[in-house]
Amino acid sequence: KRRHSSGSESEPEEEPSSSEEEEEQTQDTEKCSASAGNAEKAEGGVGKAGAEQPPAAPSAPAAQAAPSRAPCKPAVFVPVDRSPEMQEARLKLPILAEEQVVMEAINENPIVIICGETGSGKTTQVPQFLYEAGYASPGGAIGITEPRRVAAVSMSQRVAKEMNLSHRVVSYQIRYEGNVTDETQIKFMTDGVLLKEIQKDFLLSKYRVIIIDEAHERSMYTDILIGLLSRIVPLRHKKGLPLKLIIMSATLRVEDFTDNTRLFSAKPPVIQVDARQFPVTVHFNKKTPLDDYSGECFRKVCKIHRMLPAGGILVFLTGQAEVHSLCRRLRKAFPYQKNNTAGNATETSDLKLQFYHTLPKIDLNNYSVVPVDEGDEDRDFDSDDDAAGSDLDLDLGDGDSEEDEKSDSSLPLYVLPLYSLLAPEKQEKVFRAPPPGTRLCVVATNVAETSLTIPGIKYVVDCGKVKQRFYDRITGVSSFRVTWISQASANQRAGRAGRTEPGHCYRLYSSAVFMDFEKFSAPEITKRPVEDLILQMKALNIEKVINFPFPTPPSTDALAAAEELLIALGALKEPPQQLAAKLSCPISALGRVMATFPVAPRYAKMLALSRQHNCLPYTITIVSAMTVRELFEELDRPAVSEEEAAQLKRKRVRFSQMQKVWAGQGPMQKLGDLMVMLGAVGACEYAGCTPKFCEENGLRYKAMLEVRRLRGQLTTAVNSVCTDAGLYVDPKMKPPTEAQVTFLRQIVLAGLGDHVARRVQAEELLDDKWKNAYKTALLEDPVFIHPSSVLFRELPEFVVYQEIVETTKLYMKGVSAVEPEWIPALLPPYCHFGKPLESPAPSYCPGTGRVRCHRPSVFYRVGWQLPAVEVD
Ligand code: CDP
Ligand code: MG
Numbered sequence: 001k002r003r004h005s006s007g008s009e010s011e012p013e014e015e016p017s018s019s020e021e022e023e024e025q026t027q028d029t030e031k032c033s034a035s036a037g038n039a040e041k042a043e044g045g046v047g048k049a050g051a052e053q054p055p056a057a058p059s060a061p062a063a064q065a066a067p068s069r070a071p072c073k074p075a076v077f078v079p080v081d082r083s084p085e086m087q088e089a090r091l092k093l094p095i096l097a098e099e100q101v102v103m104e105a106i107n108e109n110p111i112v113i114i115c116g117e118t119g120s121g122k123t124t125q126v127p128q129f130l131y132e133a134g135y136a137s138p139g140g141a142i143g144i145t146e147p148r149r150v151a152a153v154s155m156s157q158r159v160a161k162e163m164n165l166s167h168r169v170v171s172y173q174i175r176y177e178g179n180v181t182d183e184t185q186i187k188f189m190t191d192g193v194l195l196k197e198i199q200k201d202f203l204l205s206k207y208r209v210i211i212i213d214e215a216h217e218r219s220m221y222t223d224i225l226i227g228l229l230s231r232i233v234p235l236r237h238k239k240g241l242p243l244k245l246i247i248m249s250a251t252l253r254v255e256d257f258t259d260n261t262r263l264f265s266a267k268p269p270v271i272q273v274d275a276r277q278f279p280v281t282v283h284f285n286k287k288t289p290l291d292d293y294s295g296e297c298f299r300k301v302c303k304i305h306r307m308l309p310a311g312g313i314l315v316f317l318t319g320q321a322e323v324h325s326l327c328r329r330l331r332k333a334f335p336y337q338k339n340n341t342a343g344n345a346t347e348t349s350d351l352k353l354q355f356y357h358t359l360p361k362i363d364l365n366n367y368s369v370v371p372v373d374e375g376d377e378d379r380d381f382d383s384d385d386d387a388a389g390s391d392l393d394l395d396l397g398d399g400d401s402e403e404d405e406k407s408d409s410s411l412p413l414y415v416l417p418l419y420s421l422l423a424p425e426k427q428e429k430v431f432r433a434p435p436p437g438t439r440l441c442v443v444a445t446n447v448a449e450t451s452l453t454i455p456g457i458k459y460v461v462d463c464g465k466v467k468q469r470f471y472d473r474i475t476g477v478s479s480f481r482v483t484w485i486s487q488a489s490a491n492q493r494a495g496r497a498g499r500t501e502p503g504h505c506y507r508l509y510s511s512a513v514f515m516d517f518e519k520f521s522a523p524e525i526t527k528r529p530v531e532d533l534i535l536q537m538k539a540l541n542i543e544k545v546i547n548f549p550f551p552t553p554p555s556t557d558a559l560a561a562a563e564e565l566l567i568a569l570g571a572l573k574e575p576p577q578q579l580a581a582k583l584s585c586p587i588s589a590l591g592r593v594m595a596t597f598p599v600a601p602r603y604a605k606m607l608a609l610s611r612q613h614n615c616l617p618y619t620i621t622i623v624s625a626m627t628v629r630e631l632f633e634e635l636d637r638p639a640v641s642e643e644e645a646a647q648l649k650r651k652r653v654r655f656s657q658m659q660k661v662w663a664g665q666g667p668m669q670k671l672g673d674l675m676v677m678l679g680a681v682g683a684c685e686y687a688g689c690t691p692k693f694c695e696e697n698g699l700r701y702k703a704m705l706e707v708r709r710l711r712g713q714l715t716t717a718v719n720s721v722c723t724d725a726g727l728y729v730d731p732k733m734k735p736p737t738e739a740q741v742t743f744l745r746q747i748v749l750a751g752l753g754d755h756v757a758r759r760v761q762a763e764e765l766l767d768d769k770w771k772n773a774y775k776t777a778l779l780e781d782p783v784f785i786h787p788s789s790v791l792f793r794e795l796p797e798f799v800v801y802q803e804i805v806e807t808t809k810l811y812m813k814g815v816s817a818v819e820p821e822w823i824p825a826l827l828p829p830y831c832h833f834g835k836p837l838e839s840p841a842p843s844y845c846p847g848t849g850r851v852r853c854h855r856p857s858v859f860y861r862v863g864w865q866l867p868a869v870e871v872d
Contacts, residue, residue: 076134086162093121094275103129105269106209110233111245113215113254116273118492119453119499122248123155123213127186128163130209135244136185140208145191147219149174150420151451154427156188175598177709191221192598198228199539199595203236209244214451215257216249218523218552220533227549228540230263250450251488253520262549278498280460284511293463294322296508297443298329300461304506305334305413305439311458311503312440314448316493318467318482323417323443325640334413336438411439418444418452421702430454446485449492453499460497460505462490464513471528480805484509486518523552530554531562531601535571538587539595546583559583566591568753568830569605597717599627606751607718613743616718618678618736622744624710625677626802626814631707632680633698655698658683663790667738671745672791672799672816678736681707685731746826749818752800753827757783757812759797774799777830779810786811798823 082090090096095116105112106129116122127142136142146152156172156179163170171180172188180187191212198204210229215222229245236243247257247268258267297315304313317323414434418427431454434440442454446466465482466489485493490507497503507514525533537545545559563583566572571591575584587595594604603623610619625631635652639645662679663669671678680697684704687693694701708731736744749756757774760782765771772795773782783804785792791799794817802814823830 076137078132078134078137080128080132080163080165082162082164086164090121090125090162093125095121095125095273098271098273099125099129102126102271102273103133105271106130106244106246107133109269110237110242111230111247111264111268113247113249113257113268113270114273115249115251115254115270117275117277117495118250118450119496120273120275122273123151124158124162126211126246126248127159131163131186135209139206141184141206142186142209142211143194143204143207144186144188144211144213145194145222145225146188146451147191147214147217147222148420148447148451149190150422150424150427150447151214152188152190153424154452156186157424157428158431159186159188175713191219191225194225195221195228195536196598198225198232199536202540203232203239203241204243205236205241207243209246211246211248213248214250215247216251216253217450218256218521218525220524220528220530223523223525223551224533224537226257226551227263230549250492253488256523256551260549260551263551277495278500278502280494280498280503280505282494282505282507284507284514285509287510293317293465293508294326297326297461297463298333300506300508301326301330301413301441302333304459304461305411305441308459308504310439311501312434312442312454312456313459313461314454314457314496315441315443315461315463316446316448317443317463318465319445320419320421321634321637323419323445325637326443327415327417329640330413330415330441330443334411334415336412336414336435411437413441414438415441415443418442418448418454420445420447427452446489446493448496449489454496456500457496458501458503460493460503462493462505462507464490464507464509469528484513484517486521487514488520490514490517525550525554526552529562530558531565534559534562535566535587535591535595535601535604538566538572538585539592541587543586544584556583565754566601568827569594569601569751571595571601571605593721596721597714599623599714602751602755603627606747607714609747609750611722613740615736615740615743615747617715617730617733618740618744619747620711620714620718621678621681621707621733622674622748624707624714625681626674628703628706628710630700631677631703633700635698651698654696658697659790664735664741668741669790669794670796670817671741671748673789673802673814674744674748674816675741676790677814682733682735685733689731745816745818746822748816749800749822750826752802753830754778755801755803756818756823756827757799757801759795759799774812776801776804776812779804781810783810783812785815786813789813789815791815791817 095102102112102114114122114126123144123146127136127144130136130142144152144155146155152172152174156167156170160167160170167179168181168183170186170188171184172178173180173193174190175192178189194204194210204210210225212222212225212229215226226247229243233243233245247254254270257263258270294317297317301313301315315326317326416426416430418430430440430442430452433456440454440456442448442457444454448454464484466485467480467482470481470483494505494507497505534545537548542548545563546553546556560583563572563585567574567585569590571588571594572585573588590605590608593608594601597604597607599607603626606619606623607616610616632655633651635648635655637648639648658680659676662676662683663672664675664679668675680699681704683697684693684699685708689701689704689708691701693699694704711731754777757776760770760773760775770782773784776783785795785799786805789812796817798818798820799812799815800818801812804810804812
């Protein structure tokens with residue numbers, strides 16, 4: 001600790017201050033390459049594992065002797081007491097061989113990019129290098145951001161374990177939880193968490209290093225953080241408190257960062273870590289894949305397990321439900337019992353023998369598939385001609401594979417699920433060796449693609465799909481679609497098979513389909529609405545968002561749509577002259593409050609309005625329920641067995657009964673699906689939020705726990721803004737009164753103002769496709785109330801919706817009814833009382849001249865005629 005203070009003293013000199021930031025970075029690089037020789041001599045100062053003596057002495061005198069050429073690293077060495085096993089495991093990681101190069105680059109440059117295959121040790125080792133080199137001493141924490149919660153939690157646990165340090169020192173913080181303490185020196189967090197911290201402390205003064213991990217994922221917040229940090233780093237430099245920025249990526253495609261002169265004036269050095277990657281033979285399916293890729297995965301795993309030598313299997317599927325369903329099927333097929341004794345092992349193998357009986361026979365010598373009972377579609381292990389087919393023969397014809405195969409086929413399969421919402425202790429299981437005498441099979445979503453490396457995987461089964469949320473950037477209409485992955489993703493997935501020995505990747509699609517894949521997935525920021533991001537940026541006083549150094553900028557349309565929405569919500573001040581000030585509106589006081597709530601701006605507006613009538617607890621619950629997605633179990637899913645089909649049917653009946661109960665009677669019902677959410681959370685909490693209650697009533701237990709956590713968090717956020725509100729989290733709420741429900745409906749309308757829809761009247765029906773349809777502000781097409789909505793049969797004249805999702809039709813979800821006369825009172829920005837401005841004629845409104853909108857907005861587009869209302 002004492003050493004640290006000397007380290008920080010020398011630091012201001014570390015990078016001489018200059019008024020010209022841009023020049024500075026160039027100088028810095030030059031200076032560092034000049035001092036590289038020096039640094040080499042002082043190399044011992046870079047913490048090599050196991051070194052006991054802090055050999056830091058050479059750098060300190062150098063700092064004093066020549067301040068302008070000061071060494072660029074803290075003059076300390078912090079030893080770490082690792083267990084011999086850990087030390088041995090670490091030494092196998094490719095990044096260990098590069099420690100010196102990595103540390104020199106970091107010591108001598110403000111910004112460094114590290115590229116290395118997944119599994120090369122970037123996430124777990126770089127923070128340790130930095131710690132040993134003294135970057136984490138008190139007053140100078142190391143922050144690491146991850147786009148995925150699962151990675152933040154799991155990596156902090158892993159690093160703590162490797163370093164033999166407590167979770168008080170190596171901690172994590174994600175949206176819902178964390179274990180950060182005053183002693184925390186290495187902090188893993190999601191990128192959103194760091195963005196919030198920047199709002200509180202723009203210079204991030206408590207950090208000495210920020211590592212942006214998984215930058216290749218191009219998540220929206222990661223991109224924005226890189227943009228912000230490109231400015232924060234020079235500012236910290238100027239202040240004499242240098243901050244190091246390390247960007248880590250699994251791919252070499254980093255030009256968006258390095259060649260972007262708006263971002264970094266000098267090209268940051270890129271360190272390539274060569275991973276020991278074994279060859280992976282890729283096998284394509286000959287046939288274009290079936291819809292039932294999950295079933296196809298099942299068959300493929302069965303065959304691998306039965307016929308191929310030992311080695312873990314990793315299956316990529318698209319979603320949690322699919323993962324569980326495949327796990328169940330596999331466990332049933334290859335039961336594994338804990339405490340396997342010789343006795344019940346026979347039992348299990350008997351079961352399996354029966355099962356195997358139905359599988360096709362494969363002649364291992366020349367490896368031709370002889371489908372027995374699965375017809376023409378069975379092309380397993382077939383490879384496309386252009387896909388290294390010959391390797392496969394070789395591999396399977398391997399001398400010892402016969403033996404392996406035999407022993408393997410009598411093995412139980414140790415099946416583990418892996419997806420982001422899985423509880424951490426269950427996630428941790430995939431890193432442990434499977435029980436002796438079993439084969440590991442991990443069924444994962446694409447969290448296993450780059451964020452986590454599972455040891456011992458030899459076979460990858462890649463369905464080629466990923467579940468993604470697609471948004472219309474302007475209207476915000478979203479749909480979850482299962483789409484093809486990019487070529488880069490496919491290659492990442494294949495790479496998972498070659499970490500420890502040569503492996504195989506079975507792609508359930510043809511090579512022709514693969515050639516049609518996008519090369520890379522587009523950055524998230526170009527794919528989704530950006531209003532939440534813009535609000536966060538405005539809260540950082542970045543008014544001219546358009547000038548922000550985005551690694552890849554969002555489209556101006558998306559920016560304009562976001563700004564317009566934020567103005568309508570009152571979060572931004574309306575510009576005096578609309579056009580002149582376009583895309584540079586400052587934030588309003590309301591906007592600042594809204595930005596403190598960790599939810600989307602529309603929901604934040606609802607929270608900001610709910611002080612009245614004691615509605616806050618209810619709004620907090622509704623907002624939490626809307627934010628935590630998929631509260632209700634998916635009961636329409638295809639069943640695996642007849643038994644399951646019958647069970648699902650029973651559940652659907654039960655659920656629709658419960659839905660009616662939760663929606664309440666009479667006026668309560670008008671809050672519609674949001675009342676159902678409120679009722680469901682309320683009922684669940686009264687029942688103690690047990691898995692049993694959730695299971696019986698079609699609720700997702702995990703989602704309910706998350707709602708509970710978010711309620712707690714929002715309550716704290718509200719209390720901090722509104723210090724006299726004195727809210728406390730009482731999970732058990734009394735049902736709201738009728739008056740409160742009316743008020744809640746108004747709050748919802750105020751927040752979802754641009755999501756108003758009006759039922760198309762009989763006389764307006766253009767054609768049949770408009771029957772029971774609604775007209776919304778943003779879409780030309782008819783939209784409908786989703787059949788799962790409690791208002792599906794009610795068809796109120798005006799509704800607001802949470803979102804529109806596109807399946808067979810455009811469906812509104814999360815619908816509640818609103819009274820027409822509330823609209824001009826609550827949403828004046830959308831209304832115009834006077835002559836229509838020069839906008840195109842409304843589609844359905846004959847136009848009375850009484851109410852029009854001054855910009856394309858709700859009432860204008862829905863062609864709403866105002867009933868006689870007094871508005872002053
Ligand atoms: O970040 P990168 O993908 O380069 O590698 P990493 O996540 O640092 O992983 C390095 C090694 O640590 C891998 O071989 C992982 O399997 C292992 N690891 C582990 O055993 N347990 C964890 N909880 C995390 C990583
Ligand atoms: Mg990593």
